[in-house]
Amino acid sequence: MNQKNMEYKKMVDVMTRLLDLDAETERKVSSYIQNTGIKTFFLNLKSFNLPVEVQMKLQDLKAVIEVLDKDIAVLDFNTEGGDV
Amino acid sequence: MSKELHHTANFLNGLTKLTGLSLRKVQEYAKSNNPFNILEHPQVIELNEKQLEKIGLLNEFISSYNLLKVHENEDKIKFDSSSKAGQYFKSLLGGMKDRERFVIAFLDRGNNIIETKIMSEGTIGQTAVFPREILKNAIACDCKSMIFGHNHPGLSPNLSSEDIKITQRLVNIFHPLEIRILDHIIVAGTSYTSMAEKEYIPKNCDAIASYEPIVIDEKSAVEEKPEKSEYDQQLEMDDEEWDLEL
Numbered sequence: 423m424n425q426k427n428m429e430y431k432k433m434v435d436v437m438t439r440l441l442d443l444d445a446e447t448e449r450k451v452s453s454y455i456q457n458t459g460i461k462t463f464f465l466n467l468k469s470f471n472l473p474v475e476v477q478m479k480l481q482d483l484k485a486v487i488e489v490l491d492k493d494i495a496v497l498d499f500n501t502e503g504g505d506v
Numbered sequence: 507m508s509k510e511l512h513h514t515a516n517f518l519n520g521l522t523k524l525t526g527l528s529l530r531k532v533q534e535y536a537k538s539n540n541p542f543n544i545l546e547h548p549q550v551i552e553l554n555e556k557q558l559e560k561i562g563l564l565n566e567f568i569s570s571y572n573l574l575k576v577h578e579n580e581d582k583i584k585f586d587s588s589s590k591a592g593q594y595f596k597s598l599l600g601g602m603k604d605r606e607r608f609v610i611a612f613l614d615r616g617n618n619i620i621e622t623k624i625m626s627e628g629t630i631g632q633t634a635v636f637p638r639e640i641l642k643n644a645i646a647c648d649c650k651s652m653i654f655g656h657n658h659p660g661l662s663p664n665l666s667s668e669d670i671k672i673t674q675r676l677v678n679i680f681h682p683l684e685i686r687i688l689d690h691i692i693v694a695g696t697s698y699t700s701m702a703e704k705e706y707i708p709k710n711c712d713a714i715a716s717y718e719p720i721v722i723d724e725k726s727a728v729e730e731k732p733e734k735s736e737y738d739q740q741l742e743m744d745d746e747e748w749d750l751e752l
Contacts, residue, residue, distance in 0.1 A: 426574070429570060429573055429574050457597040466598060469601050470598070471600040472601060479523075483520065485519060488517075491571075
């Protein structure tokens with residue numbers, strides 16, 4: 423497992439504990455993030471097949487990180503279309 | 507509201523929902539202090555053990571997120587097979603159940619993603635695609651090839667005649683510019699269909715380029731082409747098939 427994949431695994435584990443995700447949601451989130459990348463994942467939360475309550479928790483998480491990440495923050499004001 | 511205030515308000519809301527801290531207390535603190543202090547020095551506000559643990563996890567997440575962004579910039583997602591492209595678009599569009607969305611991954615010479623953009627979003631069974639917009643984005647990022655993806659909210663995995671027509675229309679525009687269309691992935695819930703695997707990706711122009719908007723419709727499925735044996739299994743396409751220019 424390369425360093426990037428190890429970091430993905432670590433991050434999903436932290437997200438699982440932070441957001442109290444169940445095993446099935448953890449598996450899905452892990453797969454989505456590894457397939458699309460972390461930035462694309464947070465920019466398109468509503469596109470992924472996740473329960474609404476999980477999407478809301480992820481939106482809360484996005485709200486925290488977007489103040490630290492201009493790429494996501496700028497796009498937050500242009501959610502209709504635009505970058506993925 | 508300014509962007510900064512908007513983000514600060516969102517940050518405080520997100521922080522309190524994730525950690526269980528009182529919004530009132532956090533807002534009060536943020537009136538005369540930097541709200542990020544709460545993450546760095548949680549003891550600046552009154553909190554219990556569980557809230558402290560959640561803040562610790564949030565800090566771990568932020569570190570991990572920042573590290574992964576660096577890794578992803580250095581090691582971009584590379585589409586070296588139709589199955590990898592299928593997994594990518596399936597992840598990205600699998601949850602879109604109430605409308606059609608048309609997305610394009612713009613790729614460099616090595617089939618690494620330069621960027622992925624939502625090009626249009628429509629109703630449950632239909633969306634319109636604007637070739638001029640695609641052209642504008644393709645030129646702006648200097649891509650060498652593209653992969654299209656869109657979802658069928660009705661969950662039909664079959665290609666529609668519009669899916670094929672739109673691909674041909676876009677080949678008519680991009681083939682003369684030497685920008686290749688490698689695949690068009692149709693996502694239906696948890697499954698996907700790759701037009702490249704089905705050999706429906708046109709290799710040449712069949713008409714003069716037209717820039718009129720194109721409507722794609724989930725209806726009017728086409729009959730399956732008899733598949734070649736090598737496509738019977740979900741085999742990875744090798745570099746030669748997508749003609750990597752490394």
